[in-house]
Amino acid sequence: MQNIQSHFQYVSYLWDEEYAASLGRDEVALLIYRSNLLGADLRLTNYGGGNTSAKTTEKDPLTGQPVEVMWIKGSGGDLGTLKKSGLAGLYLDRLQSLKKVYRGLQFEDEMVELFNHSIYDLKSKAPSIDTPLHAFLPYKHIDHLHPDAAIAIAASKEGKQINHELFSGQIGWVDWQRPGFDLGLKLDAAVQENPNLRGIMLGGHGLFTWGDTAYESYVNTLEVIERYSAFLQDNYNKKRKVFGGWRSQPVPADKRKEQAAALAPVLRGLCSSQTRMIGHFTDDERVLEFINSHDVDKLAPLGTSCPDHFLRTKISPLVLSLSPDENLSDAKAIRSKLEPAFEAYRVMYKNYYEKCKHPNSPAVRDANPVIILYPGVGMFSFAKDKQTARVASEFYINAINVMKGAEAVSEYVALEPQEAFNIEYWLLEEAKLQRMPKPKPLSGKIALITGSGGGIGKAIAKKFADEGACVILNDNDAERLETANIEFLKNFGKDTVSSVSLDVTSAQSVEEAFKAAALAFGGVDIIVNCAGLSISKPLTEHTEQDWNLLYNVMQKGQFLVSKYGVEILRKQQLGGDILNIVSKNGLMAGPNNVAYGSVKAAQLHMSRLLAAELGPEKIRVNVVNPDAVIADSKIWQSGWAEGRAKAYGISVEELPSYYAKRTLLNEIILPEDIANACFVFVGSLLNKSTGNMLNVDGGLSTVFAR
CATH class of the missing domain: 3.40.50.720 (NAD(P)-binding Rossmann-like Domain)
Known part of the structure; x- marks a missing residue:
């Protein structure tokens, strides 16, 4: 293990051979183990993001005959904390047979309900929208992750060419498309065209890698991400001015905390004009590098690229025009100064909704920002609860990493507003929101x-x-x-x-x-x-x-x-x-x-x-x-x-x-x-x-x- 660990500088090799051996040939247990290791490193994937799967042979409870079953992380689960109860177990042949009834891109949302007709394990979590992406690939073990280093390439203007050159064509490329049944077919086609691929990059989205065993998939995943990471680091070393260089220096750490504590309640009040929000603050060094750079005004309005990032952070952040040493003692004056910026953001968001909405789109949601950047001080995030606010902050840091990498190797390309809207107001996402438990009486307090x-x-x-x-x-x-x-x-x-x-x-x-x-x-x-x-x-x-x-x-x-x-x-x-x-x-x-x-x-x-x-x-x-x-x-x-x-x-x-x-x-x-x-x-x-x-x-x- 020590020898293989030394091969990795940018990702963590965590596989414990003794523990894995104790799991024997239990492929489902090995899937869970692999998933937990991958989910433990935020450089590999985000909280609640990514998907892993394994295909096994099981006994059909009705016929007693052996059948192929695919086990995949269920909808809404998290790799780092995944347990068997968070998996969906589905008959593989039934998933494959859905190709016969698929009516085309316009009708692909109807396929999600049909996944339920393929359930093998009756204790299954609801199958993920990514189910066909795994089912149609001919590999036993598959990892679909959102590593910052990979998405930096996927979200760069010359990403397809860079990806091809980095891996000599061993990592395929499929252009951006919303996750779903049709994207699964495109992955299948890419592998049919080139059976020697060791992975596929989804433009602007994420990475698919695989292996014949849980361990092979794990190592392949790490090796591919390591290569992307090393390439980015080489470019950082060549390009001294990240984000165009520092426009200003952040104030000292104690002053940042002082300013954040003084401003947070004002921001919370403004963000809670529709629903009472809980806040989170970070002055992480990656945030400071971004918000104090020359390029923040160019990049921040573009928003994010990966749909997992976007769903948590909204179309774009709000950048405050306050100086980092602003006198915040007069809360009324500060609120008056900030109110026009918040109102402008709400108008922007509503215009985005009106421009992009479809006849059957859900009603416009809360128009307040989720991410608020305070140059010189740090980043605030506001959401319905602390976990959601904290995770939104983590996702935006991932987005910063992606922008940094993309700008270092080429030029950052964000998700188009219409595509972003199609994700945010996707009827399947709306259905997921409607299924969430009713808030407790003191939620948001x-x-x-x-x-x-x-x-x-x-x-x-x-x-x-x-x-x-x-x-x-x-x-x-x-x-x-x-x-x-x-x-x-x-x-x-x-x-x-x-x-x-x-x-x-x-x-x-x-x-x-x-x-x-x-x-x-x-x-x-x-x-x-x-x-x-x-x-x-x-x-x-x-x-x-x-x-x-x-x-x-x-x-x-x-x-x-x-x-x-x-x-x-x-x-x-x-x-x-x-x-x-x-x-x-x-x-x-x-x-x-x-x-x-x-x-x-x-x-x-x-x-x-x-x-x-x-x-x-x-x-x-x-x-x-x-x-x-x-x-x-x-x-x-x-x-x-x-x-x-x-x-x-x-x-x-x-x-x-x-x-x-x-x-x-x-x-x-x-x-x-x-x-x-x-x-x-x-x-x-x-x-x-x-x-x-x-x-x-x-x-x-x-x-x-x-």
């Missing part, structure tokens, strides 16, 4: 919950993440925060969760937390003030330190988090929610509770004041009043339990049952109960409710609102 390392805050964060929100975990306890972060990443993934250390008593710490939220997801929609602590003592035993601590964490903390959170909400102009976790003690007077009870009353009234002030901006402020939530709480560590037990004349061990018995419902209150109440306020059913409070205490008549 971003929530920052203070004190979410444990207890009530963690339960609220979990509930919101379950309901589709992106969440920013935070706590002043580093160990507690790290434990929660690991748990959330495991359960929800990096596209749902971000974490930041937060001391709610520090204005700088609060401001940095919201900057982190803007960089991670583009802004914030839901702010939950949950951080708190409890001290229970008689008046004369309370110290000034006790008093200051309680008021700093809960009243000052609520003030600071609300203040800096509202600044983000105002930048977005999308409204929003502030939820304050107060307590029944804000309404009820009890013994040995002067500091805690009074600060809770202050929090409660601050909520009313903010509701009155922020209502005209569609920012709702509501309160949830828990009582006696003990599970997973630090309350036992503060002496609170001892203090309350003393006040009630009982032992600490008796507290849980005491709290339950004093309620009308005789119930113990759990963190999840508070989380459910919070969701009631932000889950869209109470959008016209502000200045309200919801008691979650099992029923205490002494705190009934009156």
